[in-house]
Amino acid sequence: MTKALLLIDIQNGFCPGGNLPVSDGDEVVPVANRLMASGLYDIIVASQDWHPSNHGSFASQHRGKQPFDMGELSGQPQVMWPDHCIQDSVDAEFHPDLATDRIDFVQRKGENPKVDSYSAFRDNDQTALTGLADWLKAKGVTELDVMGLATDYCVKFSALDAVDMLPGVTVHLIADGCRGIDPQGVEEAIEAMRQAGVEIIDSSRIGL
Ligand SMILES: [Zn+2]
DSSP: OOOOOEEOOOBBGGSSTTTSSTTTGGHHHHHHHHHHHHHHHHHSEEEEEEOTTTTTBBBSSSSOOOOOOEEETEEEEEEEESOOOOOTTTGSSSSTOOOGGGGGGEEOOOOTTSSOOOOOSBBSSSSSSHHHHHHHHTOOEEEEEEEEEEIIIIIIHHHHHHHHHSSOOOOEEEEEEEEEEEEEHHHHHHHHHHHTOOOEEOOTTTTO
16 A cells, blocks of 8 residues: 555645735644654555646736636636735745645646646646656656635645546545535535545544
């Protein structure tokens, strides 16, 4: 058994004080640190939202759009986000309390200005792969635990893609290690993950 932990977007931008803050987003940091220190994982991966300043998911790039409006990007419906996680900015850095020295591999995403990438595995149009699925396969991963920010977007799509792209791998969502943007969206996201075969667990149960 090879067990991997996937930390989704635990960055300043998604924590209080960031440009796209998730309520209590920083509360996932101690959960991540505890799990990384537990010795239960063979591999620890973190994804990092990493946008160019002209990224097409930003409302600022669309005339007349405000953050959180619905808009279009390359012909697809797209939530218009505030400018966030711009490459090399403090907003894009991992939360300062995250024990990044324990991370084996960082998967950046969202670098193509013409398409958003909620998932750590592929762009939202599902054509461009990040390479993370092949990387995990090459490591022989058999179990993948996913947690981070935000439950209803990047965590959800990463977990769904993990089930889809890593056949035979058991995928867990560590629910207490996630925070979301919209409470209703979080409920729907968890249900969608459960339906797809993701096991929803609590960090206190891991390793028991
Ligand atoms: Zn983003």
